[in-house]
Amino acid sequence: MQLTLPLLLTIGRVGAIPVVMLLFYLPVPYARQAAMILFVLASVTDWLDGWLARRWQQESRFGAFLDPVADKLLVVAALILLLYDRPGIVLALLATVIIGREIAISALREWMAELGARKSVAVSWLGKLKTGFQMTAIALMLWEQPLGELPVYQVGYALLIVSAVLTLQSMFAYLRAAWPQMQGDSDADHS
Template identity: 45%
Template sequence: MWTIPNIITLLRMLLIPVFVVVYYLDWQWAHQAGAFIFWLAAITDWFDGYLARRLKQSTAFGAFLDPVADKLIVAAALLMITHTYNSVWVTVPAILLLAREIYVSALREWMGQQGRSDTVKVSFVGKAKTMAQMLALIGLLSELEVFMGIPIYWVSLGYGLLYIAAVLSTWSMVTYTVAAWGDLTGKAKAG
């Protein structure tokens, strides 16, 4: 259980309250520091998966804990940007992304109980959604449009990527549902 990848995943979970507290500090660069912590957590997500494969330290505990850690920090970030921006243009895609995470997690759990988890395994579209979502959240959390006098338009990019993530999220949710439809309706067993 105490493999290097699992320890990194646990550290990522411990970063969640740190991320939230830092983001809401009464300090000029609090949002940028919070965005950096979120970025650090996102990097550890890639890193723990890489190490699990490279060191052959994949465990059932890690397979369970990794997506939980990801969903917790993403849910926190989505809630935080809806509060920060207080706009329907951020809230609607954030709710869609959060609803999709809950729906797909439940679908995967149910399909796993049916012994059909391969039917709804992570797809390329799901990975693209995650990448767009993470970059969007970093941009929106940071609230940076200019860095050291140089226009970088992170917030504008964040808005665009949030909508791309929402579209990919809907697409992947529909794809997973279609793949599982026979099992969900009972027609897979009958056929």
């Protein structure tokens, strides 16, 4: 396996997760804001690594595997931080919807790939929109401190609600696309 810049960016996104967590908990001024900045930089590499890999023809099987894993780990870790910091039923439900959807769609994509129908559950514009809202919401909630009169955390919270709605919509869109395959062979493994 060749270590290309796109692959290093993906690996770096995974490596950024414990640093974001450490910064979040450091008892020094602006630590949360530093955590947010690193989270945003790591989030941007999600787009950049794929774009570079396609542009430079450096796509790899390992990169294709690690990229979505890195994205999900980054989001899950950030949601756990936020929920631990400010526990509440609404935030717990939002986190559960977002994390549950990621698990369900990952499993669906794996299953569809086994059937040779992965393209029917390829990333859609709705999924990309969901990701944009989700990353923005989490970043604002990590920042937490108001910017002048702007209640940053509350804006992020509202965007996380929008993200959860988009999360459900995109999940149902993927399930609808996969439904014809799901109604297939009744002798399939039901483990």
